[in-house]
Amino acid sequence: MSDIHDFDLVVVGGGPAGTSAAFEAAKSGVSVAIIEKEKTIAETVRTSGVTWMQSIKEFKIPNDCYNPIKNYSFCSANNTVTIKDKTPSAAVLDVRKTYRWLAHRAEEQGAVIFTNTAVNGVVKNSVGNIAGVTCVRDGKKITFHSKVTIDASGFSSIVCRAMNLAGQWSRFGAGAEFEMQAENVDSDTWWLMVGQKYSPAGYAWVFPVSKNVVRIGVGIGKPDSAVDPTERLKMLLKSGEGPIKNLGKTTPIEFHYGLIPNDGLSRKTVYNNLILVGDSAGQANPLVLEGIRYAIKYGRIAGNTAAEAIKNNSTDEKSLSSYEDTWKKDIQGKINSAGKIQDRWLRLTDKQWDQELDIIKELKPEEFLDFIKAEFGLTNMVKMATHHPMLAVRQLFGMIKPG
Numbered sequence: 001m002s003d004i005h006d007f008d009l010v011v012v013g014g015g016p017a018g019t020s021a022a023f024e025a026a027k028s029g030v031s032v033a034i035i036e037k038e039k040t041i042a043e044t045v046r047t048s049g050v051t052w053m054q055s056i057k058e059f060k061i062p063n064d065c066y067n068p069i070k071n072y073s074f075c076s077a078n079n080t081v082t083i084k085d086k087t088p089s090a091a092v093l094d095v096r097k098t099y100r101w102l103a104h105r106a107e108e109q110g111a112v113i114f115t116n117t118a119v120n121g122v123v124k125n126s127v128g129n130i131a132g133v134t135c136v137r138d139g140k141k142i143t144f145h146s147k148v149t150i151d152a153s154g155f156s157s158i159v160c161r162a163m164n165l166a167g168q169w170s171r172f173g174a175g176a177e178f179e180m181q182a183e184n185v186d187s188d189t190w191w192l193m194v195g196q197k198y199s200p201a202g203y204a205w206v207f208p209v210s211k212n213v214v215r216i217g218v219g220i221g222k223p224d225s226a227v228d229p230t231e232r233l234k235m236l237l238k239s240g241e242g243p244i245k246n247l248g249k250t251t252p253i254e255f256h257y258g259l260i261p262n263d264g265l266s267r268k269t270v271y272n273n274l275i276l277v278g279d280s281a282g283q284a285n286p287l288v289l290e291g292i293r294y295a296i297k298y299g300r301i302a303g304n305t306a307a308e309a310i311k312n313n314s315t316d317e318k319s320l321s322s323y324e325d326t327w328k329k330d331i332q333g334k335i336n337s338a339g340k341i342q343d344r345w346l347r348l349t350d351k352q353w354d355q356e357l358d359i360i361k362e363l364k365p366e367e368f369l370d371f372i373k374a375e376f377g378l379t380n381m382v383k384m385a386t387h388h389p390m391l392a393v394r395q396l397f398g399m400i401k402p403g
């Protein structure tokens with residue numbers, strides 16, 4: 001194999017953003033390479049994999065890739081709420097299976113996947129715009145030339161950092177999780193656990209993957225708290241806190257660890273010949289730091305925009321800008337509102353969390369789901385901000401901008 005490759009589009013990262021971008025671009029008829037540093041797609045799992053049935057249907061994710069959820073439980077130091085629904089609106093993904101299915105779909109459209117290939121720099125043209133990437137594979141240098149590059153490298157944002165377009169994220173979430181066999185799993189119900197003992201700046205969780213497997217994890221905001229999520233997770237498992245004690249005997253299957261940006265939508269996401277998408281663009285809902293559905297959705301739009309620009313022989317920033325206009329119109333307002341609620345949540349004491357759960361109890365399932373998904377304005381939330389008899393409810397929903 002030659003050490004220099006030419007593709008119309010190079011997508012850096014074989015996560016959900018990269019494989020979705022590659023799928024759409026290859027479908028549009030341009031040549032596409034996905035470059036992934038790990039030995040296989042989804043070799044390492046860095047996410048808990050919760051998403052929504054609406055997105056699963058939209059993306060046509062196969063039935064054997066997820067466990068549906070219809071009950072949503074929260075616990076704080078001295079309070080518990082369970083919002084029960086009749087049908088599942090959330091799901092916990094089999095992350096490996098889903099990400100490999102996404103990659104396979106891109107390959108079916110003609111995208112070529114280069115695994116075990118780590119991007120370590122960029123190629124620039126005579127005017128300083130990106131014209132490809134340099135990589136290392138088994139100690140050997142490989143160069144990829146491209147008309148457009150998509151940075152879908154997640155938290156590391158390797159391409160935009162190599163171009164000096166952005167530095168390290170200043171705020172981010174760090175999460176540690178064990179996937180475990182457990183004796184007593186309620187596979188319809190997820191748990192979010194809040195307050196100092198679970199996470200001093202974030203939350204802990206129990207997400208059922210199947211009838212006998214759960215993911216138990218802790219997420220902690222940085223630099224808000226210095227606590228190490230792995231240590232806190234081990235502590236919670238040892239003491240069997242909250243819903244963990246009801247799981248019976250647990251046996252670890254796999255450990256997961258990951259970082260997710262939490263700087264809001266601080267980055268510009270299109271440049272001449274370059275698009276940023278997914279975590280690399282900071283596209284995550286800050287309420288629960290979930291980004292998989294955005295990665296897939298905006299990955300597809302990024303891939304499509306890049307392919308059209310390539311076919312039109314015009315790949316400058318202006319020609320790619322419709323991608324940024326689209327995602328901003330779609331989620332900027334929601335993410336900004338969700339960021340305000342997250343800031344409030346980060347300041348809550350244990351006693352205030354107990355009270356916050358009393359507010360969440362007021363929500364009907366569809367309202368709770370819109371709230372946690374940051375789909376504000378679809379249900380009664382805006383009305384609650386002005387008309388609800390409880391001041392605390394008005395204050396919480398008053399932060400929400402409809403849209």
Ligand SMILES: Cc1cc2nc3c(=O)[nH]c(=O)nc-3n(C[C@H](O)[C@H](O)[C@H](O)COP(=O)(O)OP(=O)(O)OC[C@H]3O[C@@H](n4cnc5c(N)ncnc54)[C@H](O)[C@@H]3O)c2cc1C
Binds near residue numbers: 015154174257
């Ligand atoms: C602990 C934790 C729990 C989470 N839980 C949820 C959840 O329940 N639901 C949800 O929706 N979201 C969750 N998220 C967020 C979600 O995982 C991300 O938003 C999502 O993975 C973003 O997808 P992506 O494709 O942009 O990035 P990634 O999934 O990170 O994919 C990036 C890919 O790029 C590759 N790569 C990186 N650097 C290079 C390089 N130099 N060369 C080549 N390849 C490279 C990586 O190996 C990786 O495969 C969680 C995040 C964390 C950290």
